[in-house]
Amino acid sequence: MTKKRQSTEKIMKRFFFSVAGASIAILFLIMAFLFMEGLPIFKVVSVGDFLFGHYWYPTSDPADFGIIPLIIASLSVTALSSMIAIPLGVMTAVYLAELASKRVAEIVKPMVELLAALPSVVIGFFGMVIIAPFLQNVFDIATGLNLFNAALMLAFMSIPTICSLSEDAIYSVPTGLKEGSLALGATHWETIVRIILPASVSGISTAVILGMSRAVGETMVVLMVAGGAGMIPESIFSPVRPLPASIAAEMAEAPFRSDHYHALFAIGIVLFAFTFFFNLIADHIAHKYRQVGEASL
Amino acid sequence: MKKQNGLLTTVLGLAMVFTVSAATAGDIVVKGSTTVLPIAQEVAEAYMKENPETKITISGGGSGNGIKAIIDGTTDVGNASRFIKDKEVKLAVEKGVYPVPFGVAYDCIIPVVHMSNPIADVTLAQLKGIYQGRIRNWKDIGGPDKEITVISRDTSSGTYEVWEEKVLEKERVYPGALLQASNGAVVTSVAKNPNAVGYIGIGYLNDQVKPLTVGGIEGSKETTLNGKFPVSRALYMFTRGWPTGDVAKFINYVMHPEKGQKFVEKSGYVPLY
Numbered sequence: 001m002t003k004k005r006q007s008t009e010k011i012m013k014r015f016f017f018s019v020a021g022a023s024i025a026i027l028f029l030i031m032a033f034l035f036m037e038g039l040p041i042f043k044v045v046s047v048g049d050f051l052f053g054h055y056w057y058p059t060s061d062p063a064d065f066g067i068i069p070l071i072i073a074s075l076s077v078t079a080l081s082s083m084i085a086i087p088l089g090v091m092t093a094v095y096l097a098e099l100a101s102k103r104v105a106e107i108v109k110p111m112v113e114l115l116a117a118l119p120s121v122v123i124g125f126f127g128m129v130i131i132a133p134f135l136q137n138v139f140d141i142a143t144g145l146n147l148f149n150a151a152l153m154l155a156f157m158s159i160p161t162i163c164s165l166s167e168d169a170i171y172s173v174p175t176g177l178k179e180g181s182l183a184l185g186a187t188h189w190e191t192i193v194r195i196i197l198p199a200s201v202s203g204i205s206t207a208v209i210l211g212m213s214r215a216v217g218e219t220m221v222v223l224m225v226a227g228g229a230g231m232i233p234e235s236i237f238s239p240v241r242p243l244p245a246s247i248a249a250e251m252a253e254a255p256f257r258s259d260h261y262h263a264l265f266a267i268g269i270v271l272f273a274f275t276f277f278f279n280l281i282a283d284h285i286a287h288k289y290r291q292v293g294e295a296s297l
Numbered sequence: 298m299k300k301q302n303g304l305l306t307t308v309l310g311l312a313m314v315f316t317v318s319a320a321t322a323g324d325i326v327v328k329g330s331t332t333v334l335p336i337a338q339e340v341a342e343a344y345m346k347e348n349p350e351t352k353i354t355i356s357g358g359g360s361g362n363g364i365k366a367i368i369d370g371t372t373d374v375g376n377a378s379r380f381i382k383d384k385e386v387k388l389a390v391e392k393g394v395y396p397v398p399f400g401v402a403y404d405c406i407i408p409v410v411h412m413s414n415p416i417a418d419v420t421l422a423q424l425k426g427i428y429q430g431r432i433r434n435w436k437d438i439g440g441p442d443k444e445i446t447v448i449s450r451d452t453s454s455g456t457y458e459v460w461e462e463k464v465l466e467k468e469r470v471y472p473g474a475l476l477q478a479s480n481g482a483v484v485t486s487v488a489k490n491p492n493a494v495g496y497i498g499i500g501y502l503n504d505q506v507k508p509l510t511v512g513g514i515e516g517s518k519e520t521t522l523n524g525k526f527p528v529s530r531a532l533y534m535f536t537r538g539w540p541t542g543d544v545a546k547f548i549n550y551v552m553h554p555e556k557g558q559k560f561v562e563k564s565g566y567v568p569l570y
Contacts, residue, residue: 069472
């Protein structure tokens with residue numbers, strides 16, 4: 001009997017190990033493929049010219065492969081959308097976890113999560129046909145398809161991620177900490193600001209960074225509403241062309257294994273580097289601010 | 298080691314069987330330009346209805362890929378929205394392949410503006426100025442005092458390539474132009490923006506946007522066929538050498554005025570006759 005249980009244990013262990021191993025191996029193969037297809041472009045342009053060149057004309061003759069306008073577009077769209085999404089997402093999470101009555105929370109939480117279920121193409125279309133003309137009328141600008149519109153739509157998409165992960169973090173702050181604070185005479189508000197938020201900061205920052213990763217990698221929305229101009233933006237109402245939008249728009253027409261094709265994969269490498277970097281930060285913060293003892297998350 | 302070799306041989310063998318079967322009689326493989334794709338699809342469907350013993354597989358992938366597939370022999374028919382380039386001809390001849398072009402339809406690209414825009418006509422030179430970012434305001438070409446929002450297709454699209462050649466005369470589009478990924482997206486953004494100008498294939502023209510005449514000439518089936526409209530091009534199907542058998546039958550079907558060409562019109566392009 002014991003023997004049988006032990007052998008089952010062993011088999012299960014091996015089974016799960018091989019499943020985990022396979023997914024990691026596949027991820028590494030994809031990464032290897034990305035580098036294999038992207039690196040040949042650096043035989044044509046130098047890394048410096050690629051990363052800091054001002055003009056992206058991959059099909060002209062001679063071609064220009066400079067992606068600095070695309071990088072700046074991606075970063076500014078992500079930064080602006082974070083500025084909108086982080087306060088909204090975290091505050092909603094605090095409200096849901098601490099302040100809302102049980103009934104309200106039960107209605108609001110699924111609604112926020114429903115936002116995450118909206119397909120990005122729907123959000124993009126909404127931004128294109130409703131928000132763009134609206135922005136154009138209100139601000140009297142040349143086009144509503146711009147950085148601001150893209151940031152708004154991306155904020156819509158990252159709020160549910162930020163909100164529900166933050167809420168989980170806040171919710172899992174041990175009751176003991178909260179009760180201790182209240183017992184010492186702190187008000188509810190003081191408890192939230194001084195005890196609950198610091199105790200859940202690791203979870204909240206992971207939520208924020210994951211939300212930002214989502215915004216920097218999102219393709220459909222920026223393809224539809226960012227405007228697509230390969231210029232360094234002059235204001236938040238300038239049309240821009242983030243990295244994923246360029247890949248999505250051009251991959252279908254780029255001749256297989258041409259310079260243009262390799263350049264698009266090289267953009268993929270840059271994008272990969274960004275999200276990888278974001279995740280490293282998230283990991284670092286999660287470790288650094290991990291609460292010990294009762295409050296560990 | 299030996300076992301591995303065996304496996305490798307099997308895999309290679311299987312791969313060869315598949316490649317060969319793709320080119321055997323009764324089956325036609327069509328690849329290439331996404332612009333020509335709707336035509337190929339419509340025509341192939343009708344052809345297969347009339348010739349049920351023939352199976353046609355169609356995929357997109359861009360003009361460059363279509364021509365490359367002809368050179369490599371991985372397709373019977375390669376679609377292209379442009380003519381073959383010298384570099385490609387050289388490559389083909391080196392490999393002993395003689396690509397044969399068949400013009401199967403015409404496409405004309407029409408500049409469009411918002412319905413409320415009073416401008417009805419532009420010259421080619423004005424269009425060039427607008428797309429190079431030299432003309433920034435509608436009042437410069439006789440319109441209202443409003444900044445022009447320039448909408449273009451992304452630079453790798455075949456439609457853009459024609460625009461670059463015929464309107465920009467190989468100059469580059471100005472980097473502040475809004476690049477849209479499809480004809481449909483151009484229509485939507487022009488329809489929603491009173492200051493916008495864009496360009497679309499004739500098949501996408503609808504009553505949401507206002508077509509402009511270029512130098513007094515309206516873009517239509519007639520002006521494309523008689524060569525008067527300046528921004529038009531031919532669409533091609535390339536075969537590997539002079540076509541024989543089923544491929545020849547298929548190409549003849551595409552060119553037939555009563556058969557294939559009917560579907561060219563149906564898919565929004567200008568038929569040959």
